[in-house]
Amino acid sequence: MSEANPSATPTAIHFVSLGCPKNTVDTERMAGLARRQGLRFSPAAAEAEVIVINTCGFIEAARQESIETIVELAQHKHEGRCRLLLVAGCLAQRYPEELARELPEVDAFVGTADLGRLAAILEQRDLRVAERSAVGPAEGLAEADYARELCGPAHSAYLKISEGCNRPCAFCAIPLMRGRQRSRSVASLVAEAETLVARGARELILVAQDSTAYGRDLPRGEADLLQLLAALDGVAGLHWLRVHYAYPSLVTTALAEQMARLPRVVHYLDLPIQHVDDEVLRRMRRGYGAVQVRQALAALRAAMPAVAIRSTLLVGHPGETDEAHRRLCEFVSEAEIDHLGAFVFSPEEGTSAATQGDAVPAELAAERRDELMALQRTISRRRLQRLRGQVLEVMIDGVSEESELLLTGRHAGQSPGIDGAVILADASGAPGTLVRARVEGTSDYDLVARAV
Numbered sequence: 001m002s003e004a005n006p007s008a009t010p011t012a013i014h015f016v017s018l019g020c021p022k023n024t025v026d027t028e029r030m031a032g033l034a035r036r037q038g039l040r041f042s043p044a045a046a047e048a049e050v051i052v053i054n055t056c057g058f059i060e061a062a063r064q065e066s067i068e069t070i071v072e073l074a075q076h077k078h079e080g081r082c083r084l085l086l087v088a089g090c091l092a093q094r095y096p097e098e099l100a101r102e103l104p105e106v107d108a109f110v111g112t113a114d115l116g117r118l119a120a121i122l123e124q125r126d127l128r129v130a131e132r133s134a135v136g137p138a139e140g141l142a143e144a145d146y147a148r149e150l151c152g153p154a155h156s157a158y159l160k161i162s163e164g165c166n167r168p169c170a171f172c173a174i175p176l177m178r179g180r181q182r183s184r185s186v187a188s189l190v191a192e193a194e195t196l197v198a199r200g201a202r203e204l205i206l207v208a209q210d211s212t213a214y215g216r217d218l219p220r221g222e223a224d225l226l227q228l229l230a231a232l233d234g235v236a237g238l239h240w241l242r243v244h245y246a247y248p249s250l251v252t253t254a255l256a257e258q259m260a261r262l263p264r265v266v267h268y269l270d271l272p273i274q275h276v277d278d279e280v281l282r283r284m285r286r287g288y289g290a291v292q293v294r295q296a297l298a299a300l301r302a303a304m305p306a307v308a309i310r311s312t313l314l315v316g317h318p319g320e321t322d323e324a325h326r327r328l329c330e331f332v333s334e335a336e337i338d339h340l341g342a343f344v345f346s347p348e349e350g351t352s353a354a355t356q357g358d359a360v361p362a363e364l365a366a367e368r369r370d371e372l373m374a375l376q377r378t379i380s381r382r383r384l385q386r387l388r389g390q391v392l393e394v395m396i397d398g399v400s401e402e403s404e405l406l407l408t409g410r411h412a413g414q415s416p417g418i419d420g421a422v423i424l425a426d427a428s429g430a431p432g433t434l435v436r437a438r439v440e441g442t443s444d445y446d447l448v449a450r451a452v
Contacts, residue, residue, distance in 0.1 A: 013052065019054075020207075037122040046076055070085075084121075156203040157204055163178060163208075167213075183217050203432075256304065267307040275313065277327045277328060306413075316365025328372070342376075396409040
């Protein structure tokens with residue numbers, strides 16, 4: 001593709017982001033590069049000359065979604081205006097040669113740490129910069145040296161504090177796609193937080209593969225999560241600071257008390273437990289047992305009695321017996337976690353779990369997942385009913401999908417997109433506005449409240 005005429009309309013680019021919030025941040029970084037290169041954004045793929053798909057390769061279902069999206073959008077090279085189709089992210093990092101063979105419509109693949117290569121492609125609008133499948137190693141780390149273009153609303157944004165992971169979890173292929181952990185500096189994170197707040201963010205959500213391990217790869221004493229929280233808590237104009245993806249064995253009394261002490265840190269923690277059966281956890285190579293899980297929950301609830309906890313469980317891992325599943329169900333009933341998701345084990349190439357014996361049939365694993373989610377639905381309904389009559393601080397997210405006469409928002413115990421919502425009556429305000437509302441009704445996962 002030749003260089004565009006400076007007097008002509010700028011090249012239109014369209015982004016698609018698949019997968020987790022960490023991928024969303026990467027897409028926003030790519031969009032920031034595109035803006036810096038003078039491209040304009042097109043909300044419609046059919047009108048774009050450049051299409052970038054940021055893929056997820058975490059499990060088989062995510063890979064399939066990524067492939068289907070690539071095939072679908074590749075049609076715009078024949079039927080639309082697209083002249084340059086780029087595939088980025090985890091799937092491109094892990095299988096560049098295979099994808100290049102199977103998807104000839106794709107012009108180039110960009111890995112998880114290839115922002116420099118993407119910048120060169122966008123700057124030149126030319127594929128001569130590298131071979132199609134020349135994906136670099138997953139070891140780079142971009143600091144906040146340019147403005148991200150947010151994919152979602154400006155009032156709530158993710159802040160990725162580190163890249164990669166050093167955990168040896170048997171079922172997880174993330175280190176194969178993202179490399180070892182690389183923590184960003186506190187100074188760069190504070191600078192980015194200040195930029196996001198200046199652009200309208202009232203809530204920042206810290207994300208990493210393991211947020212509680214933040215700083216462990218830096219020189220000793222330079223930074224840890226407690227220090228980072230204290231620094232971000234001082235960002236003027238920020239209202240809510242939320243932490244996702246804590247590791248159970250690293251949730252200490254000190255961390256819980258720090259969260260309770262800092263006024264902008266909401267009493268909420270995303271804590272992927274995965275399981276509580278000691279033998280299953282050993283086979284998962286998680287490095288903790290049921291005792292440590294219960295200690296983490298106890299520390300959080302002692303420091304913050306009203307803390308909201310989100311977690312995920314992995315069912316059907318090799319070696320999960322009926323007895324192990326029963327223990328997990330008993331734990332879910334006993335622990336009464338506020339927000340819970342359960343997922344079926346997916347054997348991932350290159351992981352140790354993929355070669356373990358005692359596989360659980362997929363149908364049985366799905367039944368176990370459904371049983372857990374039915375149990376959680378009852379628990380969620382009961383916990384939400386306890387909030388009836390209480391007045392909560394609610395952040396408005398926008399107009400409700402149910403009616404244009406209603407607004408939707410969240411209280412501090414709900415993270416966007418995954419935890420349910422507060423449906424607001426008699427409230428007004430733009431997204432990001434904070435209102436006080438009394439809870440008048442509940443469902444399985446949502447609250448209905450009226451502004452006071």
